[in-house]
Amino acid sequence: MAQDLLAPPAASERTDSTAPIRRVGRVTPYLFLIPYFLLFATFVLAPAVYGLWVSLHDWDYLLPGKPFVGLDNYQALFDSSSAVFEEFWQSMQATGIFTVASVPLLVTIPLALALMLNRAFPGRTFFRAVYFAPYVLGVAVIGVLWRFLLDPNLGAVNALLGAVGLPDASPWTTGLPWAWISLVAVTVWWTIGFNAVIYLAGLQDIPRELYEAARIDGGGKWAEFRHVTLPGLRPVLTFIVINTVLASSNMFGQALLITQGAPGNETRTAIMYIAQKGLREYNMGTAAAMSYLLTLALLLVSVITFRLLRDRDAS
Amino acid sequence: MTRVRGIAWYTILIGLSLLFIAPLVWMLLTSFKTIGEATQVPPTVLPQEPTTRAYEVLFASDTQTPVLRWLLNSLLAATGQALLILVVASMAAYAFARLEFRGKRILFGMVIATLFVPIFTLIIPNFLIIDRLGWLDTLWALIVPGAASAFGVFFLRQFFLGLPRELEEAAQLEGANTWQIFTKIVLPLSKPALATLALISFLGNWNDFIWPIYVLFSPSQFTLPPGLSILQGAYDIDYPVIMGGAALASVPVLILFLITQRYIIEGVSRSGLKG
Numbered sequence: 001m002a003q004d005l006l007a008p009p010a011a012s013e014r015t016d017s018t019a020p021i022r023r024v025g026r027v028t029p030y031l032f033l034i035p036y037f038l039l040f041a042t043f044v045l046a047p048a049v050y051g052l053w054v055s056l057h058d059w060d061y062l063l064p065g066k067p068f069v070g071l072d073n074y075q076a077l078f079d080s081s082s083a084v085f086e087e088f089w090q091s092m093q094a095t096g097i098f099t100v101a102s103v104p105l106l107v108t109i110p111l112a113l114a115l116m117l118n119r120a121f122p123g124r125t126f127f128r129a130v131y132f133a134p135y136v137l138g139v140a141v142i143g144v145l146w147r148f149l150l151d152p153n154l155g156a157v158n159a160l161l162g163a164v165g166l167p168d169a170s171p172w173t174t175g176l177p178w179a180w181i182s183l184v185a186v187t188v189w190w191t192i193g194f195n196a197v198i199y200l201a202g203l204q205d206i207p208r209e210l211y212e213a214a215r216i217d218g219g220g221k222w223a224e225f226r227h228v229t230l231p232g233l234r235p236v237l238t239f240i241v242i243n244t245v246l247a248s249s250n251m252f253g254q255a256l257l258i259t260q261g262a263p264g265n266e267t268r269t270a271i272m273y274i275a276q277k278g279l280r281e282y283n284m285g286t287a288a289a290m291s292y293l294l295t296l297a298l299l300l301v302s303v304i305t306f307r308l309l310r311d312r313d314a315s
Numbered sequence: 316m317t318r319v320r321g322i323a324w325y326t327i328l329i330g331l332s333l334l335f336i337a338p339l340v341w342m343l344l345t346s347f348k349t350i351g352e353a354t355q356v357p358p359t360v361l362p363q364e365p366t367t368r369a370y371e372v373l374f375a376s377d378t379q380t381p382v383l384r385w386l387l388n389s390l391l392a393a394t395g396q397a398l399l400i401l402v403v404a405s406m407a408a409y410a411f412a413r414l415e416f417r418g419k420r421i422l423f424g425m426v427i428a429t430l431f432v433p434i435f436t437l438i439i440p441n442f443l444i445i446d447r448l449g450w451l452d453t454l455w456a457l458i459v460p461g462a463a464s465a466f467g468v469f470f471l472r473q474f475f476l477g478l479p480r481e482l483e484e485a486a487q488l489e490g491a492n493t494w495q496i497f498t499k500i501v502l503p504l505s506k507p508a509l510a511t512l513a514l515i516s517f518l519g520n521w522n523d524f525i526w527p528i529y530v531l532f533s534p535s536q537f538t539l540p541p542g543l544s545i546l547q548g549a550y551d552i553d554y555p556v557i558m559g560g561a562a563l564a565s566v567p568v569l570i571l572f573l574i575t576q577r578y579i580i581e582g583v584s585r586s587g588l589k590g
Contacts, residue, residue, distance in 0.1 A: 024414055024415075024493050025493075026416075028414065028493050028494075029410045029414040029415070029416035029419075030410075030416065032406045032407065032409055032410035032414065032493075032497075033406070033407050033410050033422070035402065035403040035406060035407075036403040036404060036406065036407035036463070036468065037407070037422075039403060039459065039460075039462050039463035040425075040426065040429075040463045042444065042460075042463075043437075043441060043444065043459070043460040043461075043463045044429055044437065044463050044465075045425075046440075046444065047437040047440035047441045047444055048432075048436070048437060048440070050440040050443065050444065051436065051437060051439060051440035054439065054440060054443070061443075113331075116327075116328075121324070123328075125577075127328050127331075127332060128580065129572075129573070129576045129580070130332045130335055130336060131331065131332070131335055132572075132576070132579075132580060133335060133336070133339070133569065133572065134335055134338075134339070136518055136522075136568050136569065136571075136572045136579070137339075137522065137564075137565050137568065137569070138521065138522025138523070138524055138540050138564065139522065139524050139540070140522070140524045140539070140540035140541070140543045140544060140561075140564065141522075141540075141543065141561045141564050141565050143543075143544075144543050144544070144546075144547050144557055144558075144560075144561050145338060145339075145341075145342050145558070145561050146338070147547070148342075148345070148554055148557065148558065149338060149341065153356070154354045154355070154356055154358070156341055156358055159356065159357045159358050162357070163357070189334070189335070189338075193335075194583060197580050197583050197584050198583065198584055200584065201584030201585070246431075246433060249433075250433055250435055252435075252525055253524045253525065256544075257544060257547070271435055271525075274435075274439075275438070275525070275529065278438075278439045278442075279438070279439070279442060279529040284439050284442075284443070287439050288439045288440070291435060291436050291438070291439060292436065294433075294435075294436075295432065295433055295435075295436040298433060299431075302431065
């Protein structure tokens with residue numbers, strides 16, 4: 001160590017494989033960055049600021065005048081007498097219901113699947129690919145496919161239930177709570193493989209010696225899972241929980257194509273409502289204010305989740 | 316004993332597989348049925364009078380639902396964006412991985428921070444920007460904005476950091492400049508990572524739904540995902556046609572996935588470990 005510090009720069013440069021190359025022109029790095037940052041500035045940074053500006057105006061896309069209204073658009077969201085209040089919070093509630101119902105399933109079932117697939121057996125790669133396959137399809141395909149399969153009258157799901165003697169007339173796409181069950185089940189079916197693959201990668205990073213040590217200590221399978229697997233997965237688990245919460249609260253396509261918000265507006269999620277206000281009715285000021293509020297709520301949830309999972313780690 | 320357990324194990328695995336595959340097979344089978352058979356109760360499994368009518372309707376030169384055009388648009392948008400991401404993200408990633416410059420930490424931090432912001436936040440201002448650029452209702456709207464991919468930069472930077480530096484140093488001693496080192500040494504060594512990123516970008520763009528349904532207006536400009544949602548409206552109860560459209564949107568990516576699944580799954584698992 002000490003020798004490293006005393007060695008001439010050229011030598012130390014060679015031993016440290018992550019140190020940057022030193023001898024380049026001053027401008028060169030920026031030339032490498034320009035193409036990406038042009039896009040980044042135009043489609044990420046500028047819209048972030050522009051959106052805030054829009055949210056402070058009565059921004060009707062189709063009308064020439066866009067008067068400044070300060071925080072009015074935000075205030076309206078908290079004012080129970082405003083035109084948007086009820087529908088906005090109903091859509092936030094729909095997003096909340098979907099997130100609370102889907103996240104526990106999307107965190108636990110893929111973990112069980114990953115534990116299964118982590119064992120060595122012939123055909124493992126094949127099964128892993130099969131369970132992952134639905135994820136490569138887009139929400140548009142998933143939506144129209146399941147709308148057909150879940151059709152209360154002629155869908156295959158009710159027909160199959162009837163064939164095995166179960167109730168066969170459930171209004172999967174038009175009634176409550178069936179619409180929620182459908183949306184959650186379809187989402188689990190569609191995305192289970194994604195989380196499972198991330199868990200699998202995490203499982204493969206847990207050192208084998210830890211399991212051997214646990215076996216010598218005489219713990220059973222459950223003790224092994226609790227004391228070796230779960231702690232080893234903690235960083236991956238944190239990522240999966242936050243990522244799944246964000247993905248679930250961005251749910252949009254499934255509800256748009258399968259339930260269309262039905263039965264009334266109960267399954268219309270926040271993003272569906274924001275898109276409708278901003279990009280169908282062109283009330284962009286209101287819609288922008290809503291999307292910032294939603295983003296703020298999501299950031300808050302992410303931070304809380306992160307702290308909860310980390311604090312448990314520390315104790 | 317072990318044999319019984321083995322049979323039970325594979326029964327579970329195969330049962331689960333059916334759960335994932337059956338709906339997709341159902342989609343394909345329905346596309347070869349007649350309307351009457353597709354909506355018959357109880358349903359048939361195999362088409363009793365197999366017909367390609369659905370595909371004839373889909374490929375008919377009808378201006379309302381030009382499916383071939385959608386297929387071509389999807390292909391152009393997804394390929395175009397994947398190529399653009401490869402170019403801009405690899406250059407930026409190389410600067411972040413290997414070059415030294417002022418503001419590096421701040422710039423990289425900014426890029427990474429956007430991984431945690433829901434893209435939806437920006438949909439309304441981005442719509443206005445696309446409008447100003449005159450790109451509404453064109454494929455440019457699907458190709459360019461999404462190419463500011465923070466994931467691409469992060470993913471390639473991680474890969475570049477892991478490359479051995481000896482070759483780059485040798486080339487530098489022989490007088491190669493940074494651009495030559497990047498294009499002649501780093502990029503060829505990074506083929507697997509570039510291919511993985513291209514695949515993941517392609518799939519993401521091919522499947523994108525929310526953005527195209529709002530920035531594209533004319534049916535001739537649609538890609539397959541928004542096309543499917545108007546098929547569902549236009550043909551209402553013609554399930555063979557709707558399932559045929561869904562099959563057209565899925566079969567190409569399922570085949571691509573079958574061929575390259577190792578890279579896709581690896582890319583996904585690596586992207587998950589970024590936290």
